[in-house]
Amino acid sequence: xxxxxxxxxxxxxxxxxxxxxxxxxxxxxxxxxxxxxxxxxxxxxxxxxxxxxxxxxxxxxxxxxxxxxxxxxxxxxxxxxxxxxxxxxxxxxxxxxxxxxxxxxxxxxxxxxxxxxxxxxxxxxxxxxxxxxxxxxxxxxxxxxxxxxxxxxxxxxxxxxxxxxxxxxxxxxxxxxxxxxxxxxxxxxxxxxxxxxxxxxxxxxxxxxxxxxxxxxxxxxxxxxxxxxxxxxxxxxxxxxxxxxxxxxxxxxxxxxxxxxxxxxxxxx
Amino acid sequence: xxxxxxxxxxxxxxxxxxxxxxxxxxxxxxxxxxxxxxxxxxxxxxxxxxxxxxxxxxxxxxxxxxxxxxxxxxxxxxxxxxxxxxxxxxxxxxxxxxxxxxxxxxxxxxxxxxxxxxxxxxxxxxxxxxxxxxxxxxxxxxxxxxxxxxxxxxxxxxxxxxxxxxxxxxxxxxxxxxxxxxxxxxxxxxxxxxxxxxxxxxxxxxxxxxxxxxxxxxxxxxxxxxxxxxxxxxxxxxxxxxxxxxxxxxxxxxxxxxxxxxxxxxxxxxxxxxxxxxxxxxxxxxxxxxxxxxxxxxxxxxxxxxxxxxxxxxxxxxxxxxxxxxxxxxxxxxxxxxxxxxxxxxxxxxxxxxxxxxxxxxxxxxxxxxxxxxxxxxxxxxxxxxxxxxxxxxxxxxxxxxxxxxxxxxxxxxxxxxxxxxxxxxxxxxxxxxxxxxxxxxxxxxxxxxxxxxxxxxxxxxxxxxxxxxxxxxxxxxxxxxxxxxxxxxxxxxxxxxxxxxxxxxxxxxxxxxxxxxxxxxxxxxxxxxxxxxxxxxxxxxxxxxxxxxxxxxxxxxxxx
Numbered sequence: 001x002x003x004x005x006x007x008x009x010x011x012x013x014x015x016x017x018x019x020x021x022x023x024x025x026x027x028x029x030x031x032x033x034x035x036x037x038x039x040x041x042x043x044x045x046x047x048x049x050x051x052x053x054x055x056x057x058x059x060x061x062x063x064x065x066x067x068x069x070x071x072x073x074x075x076x077x078x079x080x081x082x083x084x085x086x087x088x089x090x091x092x093x094x095x096x097x098x099x100x101x102x103x104x105x106x107x108x109x110x111x112x113x114x115x116x117x118x119x120x121x122x123x124x125x126x127x128x129x130x131x132x133x134x135x136x137x138x139x140x141x142x143x144x145x146x147x148x149x150x151x152x153x154x155x156x157x158x159x160x161x162x163x164x165x166x167x168x169x170x171x172x173x174x175x176x177x178x179x180x181x182x183x184x185x186x187x188x189x190x191x192x193x194x195x196x197x198x199x200x201x202x203x204x205x206x207x208x209x210x211x212x213x214x215x216x217x218x219x220x221x222x223x224x225x226x227x228x229x230x231x232x233x234x235x236x237x238x239x240x241x242x243x244x245x246x247x248x249x250x251x252x253x254x255x256x257x258x259x260x261x262x263x264x265x266x267x268x269x
Numbered sequence: 270x271x272x273x274x275x276x277x278x279x280x281x282x283x284x285x286x287x288x289x290x291x292x293x294x295x296x297x298x299x300x301x302x303x304x305x306x307x308x309x310x311x312x313x314x315x316x317x318x319x320x321x322x323x324x325x326x327x328x329x330x331x332x333x334x335x336x337x338x339x340x341x342x343x344x345x346x347x348x349x350x351x352x353x354x355x356x357x358x359x360x361x362x363x364x365x366x367x368x369x370x371x372x373x374x375x376x377x378x379x380x381x382x383x384x385x386x387x388x389x390x391x392x393x394x395x396x397x398x399x400x401x402x403x404x405x406x407x408x409x410x411x412x413x414x415x416x417x418x419x420x421x422x423x424x425x426x427x428x429x430x431x432x433x434x435x436x437x438x439x440x441x442x443x444x445x446x447x448x449x450x451x452x453x454x455x456x457x458x459x460x461x462x463x464x465x466x467x468x469x470x471x472x473x474x475x476x477x478x479x480x481x482x483x484x485x486x487x488x489x490x491x492x493x494x495x496x497x498x499x500x501x502x503x504x505x506x507x508x509x510x511x512x513x514x515x516x517x518x519x520x521x522x523x524x525x526x527x528x529x530x531x532x533x534x535x536x537x538x539x540x541x542x543x544x545x546x547x548x549x550x551x552x553x554x555x556x557x558x559x560x561x562x563x564x565x566x567x568x569x570x571x572x573x574x575x576x577x578x579x580x581x582x583x584x585x586x587x588x589x590x591x592x593x594x595x596x597x598x599x600x601x602x603x604x605x606x607x608x609x610x611x612x613x614x615x616x617x618x619x620x621x622x623x624x625x626x627x628x629x630x631x632x633x634x635x636x637x638x639x640x641x642x643x644x645x646x647x648x649x650x651x652x653x654x655x656x657x658x659x660x661x662x663x664x665x666x667x668x669x670x671x672x673x674x675x676x677x678x679x680x681x682x683x684x685x686x687x688x689x690x691x692x693x694x695x696x697x698x699x700x701x702x703x704x705x706x707x708x709x710x711x712x713x714x715x716x717x718x719x720x721x722x723x724x725x726x727x728x729x730x731x732x733x734x735x736x737x738x739x740x741x742x743x744x745x746x747x748x749x750x751x752x753x754x755x756x757x758x759x760x761x762x763x764x765x766x767x768x769x770x771x772x773x774x775x776x777x778x779x780x781x782x783x784x785x786x787x788x789x790x791x792x793x794x795x796x797x798x799x800x801x802x803x804x805x806x807x808x809x810x811x812x813x814x815x816x817x818x819x820x821x822x823x824x825x826x827x828x829x830x
Contacts, residue, residue, distance in 0.1 A: 060695055123684070124680060
């Protein structure tokens with residue numbers, strides 16, 4: 001069975017689950033069963049289980065199932081929870097400020113999760129295609145190495161040719177680029193613009209360089225390509241890692257707010 | 270309150286700090302030296318020159334036996350070694366007798382479980398992990414605290430008459446002075462037979478390092494072990510293959526007698542990992558059936574001006590069967606080898622001449638088996654499935670085919686979240702036992718993690734036997750007996766063993782008498798004693814990491830889909 005078929009089956013199962021819950025709860029309403037109240041607690045149980053995934057990752061020394069299976073349950077249960085939420089609120093914008101806060105928190109948590117999921121599906125093949133891949137923690141070191149190599153090349157070239165055109169180019173344009181991570185947004189959408197920009201810049205300066213300087217420029221161009229790749233790696237890894245900084249705090253906030261909401265309902269309804 | 274910053278100092282670990290058995294006494298060794306085969310290992314004395322030589326050899330053997338061996342007692346019908354287990358020791362029979370059995374029902378053997386920690390012990394260990402990496406209790410390295418590692422397992426073979434009756438051939442008996450288990454111990458391979466005691470038996474169990482040292486000390490012993498090794502290895506190896514299991518005794522004996530041993534390349538192939546040596550060229554006259562005993566070979570097919578790799582052969586694989594069966598059945602295609610093979614590093618083979626096979630092997634094969642082999646396609650097109658062929662080339666050229674638990678990472682799924690690395694570190698002294706980096710073919714990365722090789726060359730030079738195979742086949746390091754000599758790390762052709770400087774529980778480095786840090790070799794142990802095994806694979810939320818046997822092409826293909 002291919003992954004697409006498996007994915008379709010899981011989606012159908014999630015939708016079927018929602019339909020079953022809707023009709024079952026709706027049917028029970030005639031017997032005095034409080035539809036929205038029950039849905040709310042079911043939704044809370046789902047949220048609690050969704051947050052458990054974070055704990056599963058921390059307790060990786062316990063035999064509590066593969067993280068890959070947990071992740072699959074997390075994705076589809078998240079979708080199921082969205083369906084429950086829409087049923088719970090009757091697809092109407094909440095009217096109280098507390099309920100609005102809870103809704104917004106849940107939405108941020110949900111959509112940051114969707115962004116994280118999409119990033120984890122889209123970016124790894126991009127990194128393979130663009131290659132070579134590097135370990136995220138080593139990127140600052142590689143970046144320093146690239147800058148050092150460019151500076152060494154420039155020092156040698158200026159000493160040999162007694163001309164400073166390349167050094168001036170470096171100071172004006174290359175140095176800021178080599179000093180830090182650049183073009184985050186371009187890399188986030190896998191845009192070729194950074195590469196095009198530097199190709200154009202190199203073409204422009206090439207006309208004014210001697211033969212010796214042009215040879216050095218060829219090597220600098222390769223190093224700049226490496227730096228572009230390092231920036232791409234850094235940007236994509238940052239998105240793939242740091243979406244969790246939004247997702248996890250808002251998930252816990254949602255859980256706390258939902259519990260408060262439940263207690264309020266228990267207390268005052 | 271002031272913090273105690275005094276570094277922990279211990280004696281630098283060295284060979285024989287921890288004897289194989291603390292109970293092995295000099296008088297027991299002296300008594301053994303009066304018996305066969307040890308008495309024959311010492312050259313006969315005569316004049317003063319030979320006397321001195323004999324005394325020197327005797328002294329060496331005494332040291333080896335004192336530190337590398339131990340005496341074990343077995344009751345009648347007690348299982349000594351099980352077929353299929355890994356073992357790094359050989360046994361000399363001191364008194365009593367043993368019987369050699371093949372293909373005994375596993376349920377009758379009481380196969381032991383891996384020494385797995387209980388869940389509670391594991392959780393307690395993880396939770397009490399010091400915050401600094403590679404922290405150890407220095408007391409474990411105190412030689413005085415050495416304890417007997419192996420417990421007498423006391424597994425008895427049930428219903429012995431039935432088991433013996435089920436044997437195809439009469440079981441071989443061995444008596445005092447004889448040695449067994451040396452094949453598995455010296456060749457780093459699984460035990461080829463089950464051995465049981467047939468009466469009250471005393472054995473001298475010797476580590477393979479001790480056996481290796483004895484072989485170096487005594488030429489007559491070396492010659493006798495070589496002879497026995499060849500005889501037993503050949504017979505048991507043939508019997509382990511499906512092709513030979515239904516042969517009558519006379520035919521099997523004829524094949525054993527007529528077989529030739531062929532070795533190509535160097536056995537310590539890790540020093541020349543890139544070498545390939547042709548064994549058979551495509552189109553050569555198919556004169557013999559070749560069976561791989563150890564090592565690897567690549568099977569190639571000519572294409573254009575070059576050749577491509579169809580597959581690789583490992584222990585137990587047979588080459589040339591289709592061609593020879595073709596010739597036997599009078600087919601036109603059967604006179605020359607349809608493919609070539611080349612040794613990857615080194616290859617040991619058994620060669621069975623065609624005339625011998627025609628007379629003693631093929632007439633006994635069932636028609637069904639003949640058909641399967643005759644109809645098997647022997648060639649393909651390298652351009653038909655380029656990814657599959659290039660992937661095969663990648664695995665073969667980089668020698669990854671040696672791995673039985675290779676860590677593959679599907680880079681199309683890996684997000685670099687490092688959950689695998691963290692899980693490994695949690696389970697191993699706060700320091701991961703692998704690097705999430707390695708050689709890459711398109712979207713497949715072979716990470717720098719121990720592959721638990723079919724042929725673990727890292728074990729060859731270990732002076733203490735600290736690196737060994739567990740009963741279930743994982744290659745593991747005994748931290749207590751590792752002396753930090755780096756031999757294994759230098760021998761691993763894949764750079765998958767790392768030396769670490771160890772600390773005490775307060776985070777201070779443990780130093781020796783000269784204030785130099787104590788090193789230990791570390792590597793992936795496949796979490797063999799943990800309830801979560803392997804932790805890296807279990808922790809990956811994207812199913813991007815798998816431990817795979819590279820011989821299992823279908824499983825890899827399914828996972829990559």
